[in-house]
Amino acid sequence: MSVGPTPPVRRFAHGSRVPGWDDAVDLTKDPAVVPDPATTPVPDELRAEIEALMERYPDRRSAAIPALHAAQRLHGWCSPLARTQVACVMRLTPAYLTSVASFYDMFELEPRPLHDDVYVCTNISCSLRGADEVLDALTAAAAGDETVHVRSFECLGACDIAPMASVNGEFVGPLEPSDAQRIVDDLRAGRSVLPEKQLRSRACVDPGAHPGGGAPHPDDPRAS
Ligand code: FES
Numbered sequence: 001m002s003v004g005p006t007p008p009v010r011r012f013a014h015g016s017r018v019p020g021w022d023d024a025v026d027l028t029k030d031p032a033v034v035p036d037p038a039t040t041p042v043p044d045e046l047r048a049e050i051e052a053l054m055e056r057y058p059d060r061r062s063a064a065i066p067a068l069h070a071a072q073r074l075h076g077w078c079s080p081l082a083r084t085q086v087a088c089v090m091r092l093t094p095a096y097l098t099s100v101a102s103f104y105d106m107f108e109l110e111p112r113p114l115h116d117d118v119y120v121c122t123n124i125s126c127s128l129r130g131a132d133e134v135l136d137a138l139t140a141a142a143a144g145d146e147t148v149h150v151r152s153f154e155c156l157g158a159c160d161i162a163p164m165a166s167v168n169g170e171f172v173g174p175l176e177p178s179d180a181q182r183i184v185d186d187l188r189a190g191r192s193v194l195p196e197k198q199l200r201s202r203a204c205v206d207p208g209a210h211p212g213g214g215a216p217h218p219d220d221p222r223a224s
Contacts, residue, residue, distance in 0.1 A: 035088035042085045046074050050089040060090055064100045068107060077108040115147045116187045119166040123155035126163035129174065134163050137180035148187055158199055171199035 049070045053063040067090060071082035078101045080094070087094045101107040106117075120126075120135040135152055142148040156171065158164050164173025167183060172194045179194060186193040195201060 033093050034091050035084050035094065037088055040084060040088040042088055043074065046070060046085060047089050050086060054090065061092065061096075063090065064092070064097060065104070068097060068101050072107060076114055077111050079111065113146065115149050116168055117166070118142070118148060118150045118168075118183065118187075119153035119156065120150065121154070121156045121158075121162070121164055121166075122152040123159075125155070125159035129162045130176070131163040133177045134165070134175045134180065137177035138165070138183065141180040141184040145184070145188075148184055161197075161199055161202075164199075167193045172197045173199070 050063065050067045053066045053070070054060040057063055064086075067086045068078055068083070071086045072078045075082040083094045083097045083101065086092075087097050090097075102109060118138055120131060120138055122131045122135060126134075131152075135150070138150045142150045153166070156164065156166055158171045158173065161171065161173030163175050164171055165175060165183075166172075167187070170193055172179075172183070175197065179197070183193055192198075
């Protein structure tokens with residue numbers, strides 16, 4: 001069989017294969033379609049949380065990620081309704097928020113039953129300190145339990161407590177495989193997860209903190 005010459009790739013005037021992809025966006029223009037507050041009911045609690053988030057930033061769009069998280073917490077997933085409600089309060093288009101939510105894999109764009117998220121960092125620092133064994137142990141501990149979702153994740157920015165995991169947003173580490181069952185047990189019992197290994201309990205984060213109310217962490221200068 002003879003193969004003919006490869007047809008040339010079609011290019012547009014500016015050299016791209018996708019028309020307009022590198023056109024500069026005019027960020028000063030009003031968004032095209034913003035949900036109408038008169039026809040878009042937003043739960044009071046969600047509205048108040050988003051407004052408080054927007055006040056933290058000079059540009060309200062900087063609050064998009066925490067605002068989407070708030071809506072996801074309320075709705076269980078980042079549904080079209082959730083995005084529309086956030087867009088309504090933030091005066092943005094739902095499309096803008098969809099572009100943000102679809103980029104980050106902490107947002108659920110498909111409905112899922114309520115569950116706990118355990119993200120085990122398997123990036124370089126955690127990997128070198130045994131993250132794969134921690135991930136295996138957690139996967140085994142949660143096996144068959146659809147309410148606990150365990151997955152590997154890229155660097156979560158807490159390399160100093162490697163190997164670590166984010167459990168529903170709570171950073172815990174350094175972890176050992178033997179911590180896995182307790183993490184799952186704590187989640188099932190609705191308890192705070194591994195309080196003595198929570199990042200927030202370390203003296204470098206909160207100088208007044210004593211992990212679990214007990215002795216300082218061994219890495220804490222107060223322990224020596
Ligand atoms: S490599 Fe795991 S938190 Fe950075």
